[in-house]
Amino acid sequence: MRAQTAALVDGRLLLDCGPEVPYAASRLGRSLAGVRHLLLTHSHPDHAGPMALLARHWAHRGEMLDLVGPQQALDVFADWVGPDDPVRPVAVAAGDRLQLGDFEIAVLEAAHGDEFVGPGVLYDVTSGDGGRLLYATDTGPLPASTLAAVAGRGYDVVLLEQTFGELLTHTPGHLDLVTFAQTVRQLRDNGAVTEDTDVVAIHLGHHDPSPERLSQRLAPVGARVVADGTVLGTGRGHDHGDGDGRDRDRLTAPVRTLVLGGARSGKSAYSEQLALRSSGEVTYLATGVGGDDDAEWQARIALHRSRRPANWSTQETTDVATVLRKAAAGSTVLVDCLSLWITAVLTGCGAWEAADPATQDEALRAVTAAVDDLVEAWRSCPAEVIAVSNEVGSGVVPATPSGRLFRDELGRLNARIAAVSDTVVLVVAGVPLHLKAGDPAAAHPPGV
Numbered sequence: 001m002r003a004q005t006a007a008l009v010d011g012r013l014l015l016d017c018g019p020e021v022p023y024a025a026s027r028l029g030r031s032l033a034g035v036r037h038l039l040l041t042h043s044h045p046d047h048a049g050p051m052a053l054l055a056r057h058w059a060h061r062g063e064m065l066d067l068v069g070p071q072q073a074l075d076v077f078a079d080w081v082g083p084d085d086p087v088r089p090v091a092v093a094a095g096d097r098l099q100l101g102d103f104e105i106a107v108l109e110a111a112h113g114d115e116f117v118g119p120g121v122l123y124d125v126t127s128g129d130g131g132r133l134l135y136a137t138d139t140g141p142l143p144a145s146t147l148a149a150v151a152g153r154g155y156d157v158v159l160l161e162q163t164f165g166e167l168l169t170h171t172p173g174h175l176d177l178v179t180f181a182q183t184v185r186q187l188r189d190n191g192a193v194t195e196d197t198d199v200v201a202i203h204l205g206h207h208d209p210s211p212e213r214l215s216q217r218l219a220p221v222g223a224r225v226v227a228d229g230t231v232l233g234t235g236r237g238h239d240h241g242d243g244d245g246r247d248r249d250r251l252t253a254p255v256r257t258l259v260l261g262g263a264r265s266g267k268s269a270y271s272e273q274l275a276l277r278s279s280g281e282v283t284y285l286a287t288g289v290g291g292d293d294d295a296e297w298q299a300r301i302a303l304h305r306s307r308r309p310a311n312w313s314t315q316e317t318t319d320v321a322t323v324l325r326k327a328a329a330g331s332t333v334l335v336d337c338l339s340l341w342i343t344a345v346l347t348g349c350g351a352w353e354a355a356d357p358a359t360q361d362e363a364l365r366a367v368t369a370a371v372d373d374l375v376e377a378w379r380s381c382p383a384e385v386i387a388v389s390n391e392v393g394s395g396v397v398p399a400t401p402s403g404r405l406f407r408d409e410l411g412r413l414n415a416r417i418a419a420v421s422d423t424v425v426l427v428v429a430g431v432p433l434h435l436k437a438g439d440p441a442a443a444h445p446p447g448v
Contacts, residue, residue, distance in 0.1 A: 003228055004046045005137055005203045007159055010127060013037045013103055015135045019049035028229035033061075037100040040069030041137065042113055042120035043076050050080035057082050066090055066100050072118030094121055094145065102128030108149055111140035112173040120173075122146065124153065131234030134192065137161035137203040140172045141179050142186065151190040155197050156234035158187065160223070162201035165208030166434055168273055174205070178277045181221045181255060188222075189330070198232055199223040209434075220255060220422055255384050258417050260391045260435075261427035268336055270427050271388050272308070280384075281331040282312045285323055287340040318344040321373045327383035338389035338417065342410050345370045351409075352402055364409075371413055379420040389414050391426065 004018035008025070011034040025032050032052075040048050048069075056065070067077060068090045081087045092098065094109035104126040112120035125133040132155045136142070139161060160183065163174035170176065175183060180201065187193040201214070201223055208214055214225050226232070257274060261267030275282050288300075308314065315323060318341055327333050335341075346352060349367050354360035378385060393411045398404045418424045424436035 002204055002206060002208075005161075007133075007135055007202075008032070008035070009103075009125060009133065011035070012101065013039065013125065015039050015123060015125075016041055016047040016137075017049055017052050018046045019051060021049065022052050022055065024228065030229070035065070036063060037066040037068065037103065039105070039123055039135075040067075040073040041110065041122065041135075042070060043073040043117045044138070045076075047138070048073050048076045050077040053077055053080040053085070053087065057085055062086060064088055068092055068098070068100070068105070070118050070121055092121065094119070106149065108136075108146045109143045110136075110138065110146070111143055112138045124150065127234070129234075132156050133234065134158045134160075138163070138174060140174060142183055147186060147190060147192075150187065150192040153192045154194050155192060157232050158193055158197055158199045159202045160184065160199060161203035162208065162218075163203050163205040165205060165214070166432075167207035168270075168277075168432075170207075174203075176207075177217055178274060180218075180223070182277060184221045184223055185330070193222075200232065201225050217423075255423065256378060256381070256421045257384075257386045257423045257425065258414070258421045259386065259388050259425045259427060259432075260414060261388075262391055262394075265427045266430035267388050267427040270425070270430075270432055271334055271336065271386050274386050275312075275332050275334045276309070281328070282309075283323070283327065283331065283333045284308055284312050284314045285320060285333055285335045286314060286316045287318050287320065287335065287337060287344065288316075318348075321377035324374075324377040324381040324383075324385060327381055327385075329382040332384040332386065333381070335385065335387040338387055338413060339392075339410055341374075342367075342371075342413050343406065346405065346409060351405060367409060371416060374413075375416050375420060378417060387417060389417070 003024060004016075004020050006017055006021040006024075007015040008030060009015065011031070014021075014032065014035045014037070017038055017040070022032060042048070064086045066088050067074060069092065071091045074089045074091055077089075090098065092107045094107055096107040098105050098107075106124035108122040108124055110120035110122045120138055122137075122139060123135045125135065127133075132153060134150060134153070134155045134157070136159060160180065161175055162177065162180045164170045164176035166177060168176050168178060184193060184199055193199060199222060201218055204214070204225070209217070211225055211227075218224055257271075259267050259271045259274075275284075317323065320335055320341055324333060345367055349363045349370070351360065351363040351367055354363045378387070390410065391414070392407050398407055418436065421436065423434065426433045426435050
């Protein structure tokens with residue numbers, strides 16, 4: 001079960017209140033009796049549970065409660081407020097600013113909502129002691145107006161939604177692990193998130209992995225997941241790593257993803273979907289050069305070209321390592337594919353024609369040197385990188401020496417790239433299976 005999302009600030013301000021939130025507070029030993037300001041992000045029922053006001057009425061609370069949110073969310077609560085109840089509805093929209101007690105509130109635009117629930121909003125909260133919190137659920141990739149509004153804020157805590165986890169094909173209005181990472185990078189780039197900001201993934205959905213695995217997936221972007229009821233501190237000096245700064249060195253580390261699959265498995269389409277979520281420049285690195293006299297091959301290339309957005313740049317080359325070294329931080333490079341790359345390397349090194357063991361050993365040493373160079377470029381590339389490769393080792397043993405050579409060298413290449421990748425995905429019949437998630441290897445791995 002995934003719990004409903006809410007945040008209690010200083011015991012006095014409650015962000016969202018789904019039907020189960022009061023019970024969750026009770027189980028966790030947190031009283032809501034001191035809440036004077038209830039801020040709603042939108043009217044979806046997991047965020048707006050009006051029976052809480054009926055319970056407050058039964059308890060004969062006499063203190064004024066500010067009920068803040070978009071009008072559609074306030075409408076959900078309207079019938080649950082008694083005629084003499086001390087509840088003050090305050091309708092807000094993106095761009096509004098208000099003072100609630102000693103809290104300064106900025107209302108921000110969310111990429112969430114429709115004609116039935118109305119627009120969703122996010123909240124920038126500054127407490128009386130100067131602590132700053134960004135509460136960002138529910139939302140898809142942040143709108144330009146929100147990114148501009150939070151620029152330079154240097155939040156102490158960012159609570160950022162991460163609903164769809166490993167599911168990358170979903171309805172808009174939420175983030176997944178890919179768009180979450182991109183959003184965190186945007187917030188770092190504009191100064192909303194600093195090295196001292198505690199970034200916590202919230203609103204976890206059913207497509208998220210276990211907390212342990214999710215923690216591994218979040219670590220490369222400097223975010224974490226916490227248990228329900230966790231108390232978060234604000235202000236300078238709070239520590240979220242190992243205390244010696246090594247965690248912070250990874251905060252802006254780019255993500256490296258290897259996507260494997262058989263022929264027509266959907267691996268290229270999946271990789272292109274990953275690249276489509278990039279907020280920076282995308283370079284499509286096509287390694288299938290040549291073949292001008294092969295009509296069927298040219299038709300395959302044309303199909304791939306037709307799927308690419310017009311704003312992507314394409315480079316047709318087998319010099320992948322040089323392109324990776326020259327890539328700009330914040331950009332994305334999609335390599336399609338390593339299978340064709342190793343084919344070109346085997347050709348260039350004369351491995352196919354090697355007739356005797358001594359000649360073949362020399363050719364394979366040259367192949368290994370080329371793989372070493374590619375692995376090092378992949379490991380140190382400042383951009384986000386995605387590579388596609390075939391998984392060819394699961395079938396029968398090839399009947400020819402050249403077939404066995406290709407199978408063996410591609411298997412070794414895949415294993416070495418996987419060792420220095422954050423994420424490894426195997427696509428089977430169009431379904432992505434996550435084989436690896438976590439930090440990349442810290443050192444150059446040995447040959448396999």
